[in-house]
Amino acid sequence: MASEDRPPLKSLGSVLVVGGCGFLGSHIVRQLLDSYSCDISVLDLRTTTNRYPNVSYHEGNITSLDSLRPIFSAVKPTVIIHTASPAFTSGNAKLHQGKARSLFHSVNVTGTSNLLACASETPSVQAFIYTSSSSVIHDSVSPLCNANESYPVLTSPFQPEYYAETKALAESLVLSHNRHPSSPHLLTASIRPAGIFGEGDLQLIAGMMKALAKRQTAFQLGPNTNLFDFTYIRRHAAPCRLDHERADGQAFFVTNAQPVYFWDFARAVWAAAGDPVSRSCPAGIWTINETLGLAIAGLLEWIMWVFTAGTKQPSMTRGVVKYSCMTRYFDTGKAKSVLGYTPVWGLDEGVARTVRWWKEKEQGKVEPGLGEKAIENDEGEMRSEGEKVAAVVVET
Amino acid sequence: MRAADVIYYTFHVQELRSIVQWKIWHHPVHERDPEKEPVSLRVCFDLLDQTSRSFSAVIQELHPELLVPIALFYLILRGLDTIEDDMTLPIEKKDALLRDFHTINEKEGWSFTGSGPDEKDRELLVQFHYVTEEYRKIKPVYREFINDITRKMGAGMADYCNKAAKGNAGVETIEEYDEYCFYVAGLVGQGLTQLFVESGLANAALKDRPQLQKSMGLFLQKTNIIRDVREDWDDKRRFWPREIWSKYVDNFEDLFTPANQEAALNCSSEMVLNSLNHADECLFYLAGLKEQSVFNFAAIPQAMAIATLALVFRNPDIFKKNVKMTKGAACQTMLDSTQNLSKVCEVFRKFVRQIHKKNTPKDPNFLKISIACGKVEQFIESIFPSQNPQALVRQEAPETEEQKKEREEAKWDIIYMLMIVMGTLFVLSFIMIGIAWLVGARFDLAFSELKDGNWRSLGKDNARKMAAKYDRGEL
Known part of the structure; x- marks a missing residue:
């Protein structure tokens, strides 16, 4: 297993994790602490949660260049891992327009562009890893069957989600800075994760737990033949190498490389949480086919619209129906062959650990992660969203 | 044919059809x-x-x-x-x-x-x-x-x-189990590969893939070991490794006690999972066979194995008797596996989905089995992609600004048209009524009569009488 062929701790110099107090960022910080010898610095909007000893924390706003420069000159990073991003919200809601749009743009595009500007000016920087999203190639309607990096990145008008569009814009900025003549010292790469969950996650697992609390687990939308990719956040000592010759300037899909049937994953989570309905499956499950599901969801949306004047949406929307009937999995062959990526924790172990964490949180034993704060505060709290790349070794 | 068979095939005509088809339409590649x-x-x-x-x-x-x-x-x-x-x-x-x-x-x-x-x-x-x-x-x-x-x-x-x-007597660890299966079946895969490649009837690259050769044998052997558990135990033999069954029961014979059925089923699931993990490599191997008769020779047992695996998965009967595929199902599987790789992949997908359908979260290996099924499906997708990477942009593009404007314009065109029609009708009606009034139409009388409920036309004389009734003073 992992511990046997663990490579000797490799020095990475000074690593700056942007968004390192968030869900993903903090997991990366821990892995850097566990498996690498390096000086770790974290840049985040607020640095009160998910703190580790022996890490230097810097409060700063990536949307402001002036706030970044002093941090860069103090940290003198060799590697930058950029995981900061606002929490994803779907496109159809009213709240998505205006404020949310400008937030997505300012954090994802302006923020990334500012970080790249600082990285170009700082000669110590050798590598810049961006946490993109698998949704950059997805129109949120079509199936993705074993999609790989040859799939085109979607922008307007093919990309209906503004969030994904800003991630795509940021990614192209990052990749275009690779070995740019103005800063040949800077190598860049982008990681596109899919369906991240784990301890500290308050999106994917939270949604499923909400359905469980509402006793919605006896319903299944569609025939459950749709494979779906998820990614457990924790990794141990399986270094991804940003090799000079092959990896720089490129994007990689990263998942657990274990696509499963969508409802199987949900039921595994519910069953781990002790739901008797899920445990008895396939007995006692009501299957609603997609067309009927869409019709019901459409009706609910319409009723809700009438009674709340368009300010609220039902929990079962047409988007949710489509999503749960959708095939969405990726070919991670490129990350495996080029980066030497291997998922260490199986999906089943990930589910067990995450549900255990969730239960402890519910009983008040552990502190909630930063994610909760991000949901409560839509003022632009940075929240990491991204991949499980543990660390990046710069081969020089 | 026994009476029970007659009844069975009366209700499973599809299977009967497969038997007939196999008998009639299957022609040997070489005779x-x-x-x-x-x-x-x-x-x-x-x-x-x-x-x-x-x-x-x-x-x-x-x-x-x-x-x-x-x-x-x-x-x-x-x-x-x-x-x-x-x-x-x-x-x-x-x-x-x-x-x-x-x-x-x-x-x-x-x-x-x-x-x-x-x-x-x-x-x-x-x-x-x-x-x-x-x-x-x-x-x-x-x-x-x-x-x-x-x-x-x-x-x-x-x-x-x-x-x-x-x-x-029994196999202890999973490693030993693999080793045993390798000796009795994996080696056969190796030997056959050497023969296939030497004769030029298979892709020479297969020779350098010992893992694939091994999987071909292990998949068959392990599946048979699961199916034959009862028969072997009756012969005082046990091939299921202790490392697996000891997680579920204390003694191997406990698997056959009806009271332990749930534990026995969970144990058999782990055995199925262990076998299923070879399935994608078997398909990979089959992709290297060029000649039809060699392909059939290798593909039939593999297709039968995946069908058997689906049959024994969470099937309590395996602990009671020798579970057998029906002849109809076997013929259907043989028909489907003697054509080409894509057909065999369909067979695998079909049975993998049957396993998936029987899979239940109360099984400790629930998610692992789901992952194993997904692995087979993903492999099939990788050799026969169902999607074009450009598909997402080639679709009809969402509305551009220009199209939106056009649509808005079209909407207003209709509204204007309706307004013009209604307006014209209104103006014409106004003019007609106006002319009638000018020439002396008595709308006041018409209204009061309507108010009284006289909706029928009065005729010329009655109208005059009625007018007189109202306008008496003027006469």
Whole structure:
């Protein structure tokens, strides 16, 4: 297993994790602490949660260049891992327009562009890893069957989600800075994760737990033949190498490389949480086919619209129906062959650990992660969203 | 045909159709010609028929280049198997026979009459000199391959028998389980691959993929071991590794107690999972076979194995009796697996989804089984992609600003049109009523009559009378 062929701790110099107090960022910080010898610095909007000893924390706003420069000159990073991003919200809601749009743009595009500007000016920087999203190639309607990096990145008008569009814009900025003549010292790469969950996650697992609390687990939308990719956040000592010759300037899909049937994953989570309905499956499950599901969801949306004047949406929307009937999995062959990526924790172990964490949180034993704060505060709290790349070794 | 079969096929006409189709439409890719064969070879094929009906049929359809070598290879391994299975032989004798079996191949006139009287393939060893006689006629390079595998398998079996003789009858660890399956089946995969590649009927790259060759054998062997658990246990044999069953029951025999059914099913699920993890590599291997008869020869057993795996998955009957596929289902699977790789992939997907459908979260391996099913489906998708990467942008583009403007304009056009029509109607009505009023129409009278409920037309005279009634004062 992992511990046997663990490579000797490799020095990475000074690593700056942007968004390192968030869900993903903090997991990366821990892995850097566990498996690498390096000086770790974290840049985040607020640095009160998910703190580790022996890490230097810097409060700063990536949307402001002036706030970044002093941090860069103090940290003198060799590697930058950029995981900061606002929490994803779907496109159809009213709240998505205006404020949310400008937030997505300012954090994802302006923020990334500012970080790249600082990285170009700082000669110590050798590598810049961006946490993109698998949704950059997805129109949120079509199936993705074993999609790989040859799939085109979607922008307007093919990309209906503004969030994904800003991630795509940021990614192209990052990749275009690779070995740019103005800063040949800077190598860049982008990681596109899919369906991240784990301890500290308050999106994917939270949604499923909400359905469980509402006793919605006896319903299944569609025939459950749709494979779906998820990614457990924790990794141990399986270094991804940003090799000079092959990896720089490129994007990689990263998942657990274990696509499963969508409802199987949900039921595994519910069953781990002790739901008797899920445990008895396939007995006692009501299957609603997609067309009927869409019709019901459409009706609910319409009723809700009438009674709340368009300010609220039902929990079962047409988007949710489509999503749960959708095939969405990726070919991670490129990350495996080029980066030497291997998922260490199986999906089943990930589910067990995450549900255990969730239960402890519910009983008040552990502190909630930063994610909760991000949901409560839509003022632009940075929240990491991204991949499980543990660390990046710069081969020089 | 038994009465029960008649009833079964009355309600499963589709399966009956498959049997008929297989009988009528399946034409052998190659046909052997017994007329031109020497007596010794004909005896060999008779022996083949006696030892295995199902294998015999596919072997006899093989390409002429490999027909005899593979038939003999099968008979030799079957001879080895017969000695291994024979409980009447003392262990010293068995050990020597197994380890020397590869030299026997080269010996003229060797036969063996020492098998127990109940051994079902006793006759094969009695007439084994026909096999060695034919063996010495095949190409030396083929003989070398067959001999090499016979030697390795004989040694592996001897080791296993010695261990069993010392009382360690069962397989302990999963590693041992894999090793046992490798000796009795994985090696066959290796030997056959060498024959396929040497004859030029398969992609030479297969020779360098020992993992794929091994999986071909292990998938079949492990699936049979799951299916035959009851039969083997009745024969006092156990192949399920302790490392797996001890997680569910304290003693192996507890699996067969109805009270432990749930634990037994969970245990069998882990066994199925262990086997299912080889499935994608079997498909990968099949992709390397070029010649149709070789493809059929290799694909039929694999397709039957995945079908069997779906049949035994979470099936409590495996602990009670010998579970068998119906003949109709078997024929359907054979029909589907003797065409091309894509068809075989469909067969695999079909049965993988059957497994997925029976999978339940109360099973401790629920998600692992789901992952294993997903792995097979993902592999199929990787060799037969169903999606074009450009598909997402080639779709009809969402509305551009210009189109939106056009649509808005079209909407207003309709509204204006309606307004104009309504306006025109209004103006015309106004003019007509106005003219009527000018020339003296009595709308006041019409209204009051309508108010009183007189909706019918009055006629000229009555109208005059009525007008007089209202306008009396003026007269």
